[in-house]
Amino acid sequence: MxxxxxxxxxxxxxxxxxxxxxxxxxxxxxxxxxxxxxxxxxxxxxxxxxxxxxxxxxxxxxxxxxxxxxxxxxxxxxxxxxxxxxxxxxxxxxxxxxxxxxxxxxxxxxxxxxxxxxxxxxxxxKATLRIRRKPGEIMEVDWAGSTAFIFDRDTGEKVKAYVFVSTLPCSQISYAEASLSMDLHSWITAHNRAFAYLGGSTHILVPDNLKTGVTKHTTRELILNPTYKEMAEHYNTVVMPARVGTPKDKSSVEGSVRVISTWIIAALRNTQCFSLDELNEEIRKKLEEFNQRSFTRKKGSRLSAFTEEEKFALSPLPSTPYKMSEWKTAKVRPDYHISVESMFYSVPYEYINRQVEVKLSDDFVEIFFNHMRIASHKRLYGKFGQLSTIRDHMPDNHKLFVDQTPEAAVEWGESIGTSTLTVVRYILDASRSEKQALQSIFSLKKSERRYTKYEIERACKMLISMTKRPTVKSVQTLLNNNKKNEAEQELRRKAEVNKNNFGFTRGAAYYGGTKHDE
Incomplete structure (x- = not known):
């Protein structure tokens, strides 16, 4: 040799x-x-x-x-x-x-x-063995079983911090960060930062069956949390939760959780952090050390294996990170509004008593029925009980009521005629309060349901000729009287027509009768 x-x-x-x-x-x-x-x-x-x-x-x-x-x-x-x-x-x-x-x-x-x-x-x-795992295919995610702590500056109390862990099984590179809770917002935020740390997204996400990510998972049915599903679609990845009671489905992250619990959480046991940012800064330092540690049985490290043999296979990130949103359900009230966190948002009145889905983001509230968006509002903050109402969502009679402004009243009077406009202007000027005047004009506007514009204008013209102080009640009385007069005249006209339009009439003698002398 x-x-x-x-x-x-x-x-x-x-x-x-x-x-x-x-x-x-x-x-x-x-x-x-x-x-x-x-x-x-x-x-x-x-x-x-x-x-x-x-x-x-x-x-x-x-x-x-x-x-x-x-x-x-x-x-x-x-x-x-x-x-x-x-x-x-x-x-x-x-x-x-x-x-x-x-x-x-x-x-x-x-x-x-x-x-x-x-x-x-x-x-x-090679740093990676590609028999079982392909580069860029899977990212396994979970919460670490061990917790870290931060200290309250005022009381000295230890506050728990939960550590999110993600691992790419091919190169074994990991990401970790701490959060004060394990709620949906923390879960989604940690995913955003994990993808940013890697510089790309994998084809598949493998979480455990925690409620923040998976609503229901059986052998026959999988229902994901809508927000988690939407986040996955934003990053062009698919969520495939580990099977219940099958830890091998995410063995890489389980192993990383144990190692990170030792090399990060345990390593920081004597480090005092007074804020979450300080804790995450220390975790980031330990994470870099962890990912750069050499493998014991092969050359390279997790970081070199990722850089050289896996990063190329990741999908590119979207131009903006996923913006957190939350999904709720609500029932449309009889006033065609839904209640979301003590604020009220309108939907088309046709959906009264229907169950709808509500998507909440920092800026907007979007309302869906059968996966179709039916309304969108700017999100309300501040004092409870505020309303956001869109005019197009109202029934026609409600539109008439909410449209009551002096300008709208004058515009309506102009659309009917000059005499009606004169009556409207007089009511606005003569009433003690604007609200009272608008209510009177609203009553007059409702007359359009029974009378034509011509009839309303004619009644106003007649009233103006009789008095300089027209009232809505007088207009309504004239409308009613004119309607009756027109009906009576129509009956007389028909009677005259019937009287004049008779045929040839035979006398009594024709039928064998006799004419008696008086």
């Missing part, structure tokens, strides 16, 4: 190629090849004790021992790169490898040998 170790050590001592060749008994060409290949793969002196000539040969020429077996050699770099692609598996690559062997009259490795050789190669030369 070639003295690989001696070649590298002599080269490190700056011995010439001729001297190395004479000392090891290898050609200068072979010595040059070994030195260049070692430099290319980052193998430098001093060498560790376990790096024997055989180890170095396998490191520099991973396919050499395979070629000696008479089998068709394996291209490990190609296999490793292909496994990063969606839906590509080792069984598919082995099938393609066998087809290539048949085409070239070569002897292929069995699938078991194929798998064993790739695993040995990836464990030794």
């Amino acid at each position: 070639i003295n690989y170790r001696k070649i590298l050590e002599l080269n490190d001592e700056e011995i010439s190629l001729r001297g190395i060749s004479a000392s090891t008994g290898n050609s200068r060409q072979k010595v040059t090849e070994v030195i260049r290949l070692a430099e290319k793969k980052g193998l430098v002196c001093p060498l560790e004790d376990e790096m024997t000539d055989k180890w170095i040969e396998e490191f520099l020429y991973p396919g050499k021992t395979l070629e000696a077996s008479g089998r068709h050699p394996l291209n490990f770099d190609y296999i490793h790169e292909e496994l990063a692609k969606p839906n590509v598996t080792l069984s598919l690559l082995h099938h393609e490898y066998e087809a290539d062997c048949r085409a070239n009259n070569k002897i292929p490795y069995s699938y078991r040998s194929f798998l064993r050789h790739y695993s040995k190669y990836a464990e030794k030369y």
Whole structure:
């Protein structure tokens, strides 16, 4: 066997190629090849004790021992790169490898040998093993079982802080941050920051079945919290909760929770933080140390594995982070409003007594019925009991009432006629209060349900000719009287028509009767 170790050590001592060749008994060409290949793969002196000539040969020429077996050699770099692609598996690559062997009259490795050789190669030369997990495919998330603490400056009381943990199973890179609660807002905020820390999003999210994320999860049905589902859609990912009672579904994050509990939470046991920001700053420092710690059984660290072999596979982040929203249900009241946190928002009156879904964000309130948005309002803050009412949501009779302003009253009078406008202006000027005047004019406006504009204008014209102090009641009386007079005149006219339109009438003599003398 070639003295690989001696070649590298002599080269490190700056011995010439001729001297190395004479000392090891290898050609200068072979010595040059070994030195260049070692430099290319980052193998430098001093060498560790376990790096024997055989180890170095396998490191520099991973396919050499395979070629000696008479089998068709394996291209490990190609296999490793292909496994990063969606839906590509080792069984598919082995099938393609066998087809290539048949085409070239070569002897292929069995699938078991194929798998064993790739695993040995990836464990030794690569930071990630892509047999079980593909890069950028999954992010597992959970709350750590152990809690951190912050101290109240005034009382010295210890306040619990809950630690969110996320892990990418392929590279094992993790993210952690503390929150004062485990509510929905904290859950969503932690996801936003985790994606920002990674610089991208994975294809799948695997949470536990906690209520903030999963409403219901059985073998037949999965119902996600609407806000959590909306956040996942914003980041173009899919939520697939771990099966109930199946911790292996998120084994990576379970392992990371235990490790982070030791290397972050326990490591900060003697550190006093007086605010959540201070605590998260300390957690971030420990997190960087954790992700940069070297693996014990393979080269690299979580951070290097992520940077070199997984980050490229993440989906790009949207231009803006997800904006927190909350979903509630409400019943539409008889006044076509819903109550949300003691504020009232209108919906179209056709939905009275219906159950609707309400999406609350910091700025807006959106109302949905059967997944269709039926109303949107700017969110109200401050004093309880405020109303946000949209005119188009009202029935027609309510629109008439709320539209009562002096300007609207004058505009209505103009639309009827000059005499009606005169009456409206007089009522506005003569009434003791504006509210009283508007109520009177509203009563007059309701006359449009029974009378035409022509009839209202004619009644106002008649009233103005009779008095300089017109009232709404007088107008209504004239409208009623005019209607009666018109009805009576119509009856008389019909009677006259019937009287004049008679046929030829035979006398009594025609029917055998006699005419008696008086």
